[in-house]
Amino acid sequence: MTQTQTHPSLLDRLPKVRGSYKENAPLAPLTWFRVGGAADVLFTPADADDLATFLAGCPDDIPVLVVGVGSNLLVRDGGIEGVVIRLGSGFTSIERVDDTKMRAGCAVPDIMLAKAALNAGLTGLEFYRGIPGALGGALRMNAGAYGHETKDVLIEAEAVSRKGERVTLSNADFGYSYRHSEVADDLIFTSALFQAALGDKDEIKARMDDITSSREDSQPIKSRTGGSTFKNPGGTNPDGPKAWKLIDAAGARGLKRGGAQVSEQHCNFLINTGDATGSDLEGLGEEVRARVKETSGIELQWEIKRVGREAQT
């Protein structure tokens, strides 16, 4: 455990756990954008029981936020107040439950679930090959691609409430819509059960290979980015308005602010070109929204979750 003098009293107020606490923990290395300040405390629970113990014993006035692998997250420069929870190796199991179902921990990368399904000869989970998050984030965001979403494959999920109670949520409990779930913000998902179908391994692999090459061609996947910045105003309707087209029409492709830039390759992606701050990225995103509003009358909604405090000046 790392001890600093920055927040001397917070650790003293937290319950004894089997996992680890780290004070003043930099969050930039834990996100795709590589920006943002530190968590007052970062907690890595040993397993779901340890997480429940922590949440039951953590005083109500201490804010708690769970993060995945930070592929849809913009952490502000002043860092995050309270405790940030990141699920680790206690949440990475993947098992085939019966002929057509897979259960996985919520720290499992989406891509690993897709690969495990391929190895088991199961189809239906190939779309996760293209999404660089972990399953907890996928459940929260109704992550999807290529006409499939988490809501199409999720049977149920285990979660822990802010009071430390273990709950099971059915697919219907999530109230899913495009990149959104209605589940209470304070629930932390720990594992999930997915429905797949028996398939042909060669065909499954071919579909996953197609997804891999289509991603490489169309998205700046090797850059410091947060994926799609704004939701498509038309949701999953293939004929509805697309955020990137509106951004392009507003002349914002390639626009820069500090070290932040609207991607030239895919203009619904923001890029940290090297020395961007969280404020550069968020400010650039707001400028794009204003330009789109001016040229099209449409107000884009952030898909990226912006969290934390502004930097103190």
Ligand SMILES: Cc1cc2nc3c(=O)[nH]c(=O)nc-3n(C[C@H](O)[C@H](O)[C@H](O)COP(=O)(O)OP(=O)(O)OC[C@H]3O[C@@H](n4cnc5c(N)ncnc54)[C@H](O)[C@@H]3O)c2cc1C
């Ligand atoms: C290059 C690139 C391409 C992308 N392509 C796609 C795409 O095609 N489709 C798509 O849907 N998304 C896409 N994304 C966005 C992102 O990968 C998904 O939203 C992903 O599901 C986020 O998962 P994460 O683990 O990174 O979550 P984070 O970004 O860390 O967090 C996202 C949200 O989920 C919450 N959360 C995380 N873990 C848990 C948990 N265990 N319990 C409860 N809540 C939790 C967080 O609090 C936060 O609100 C892309 C991102 C990048 C960088």
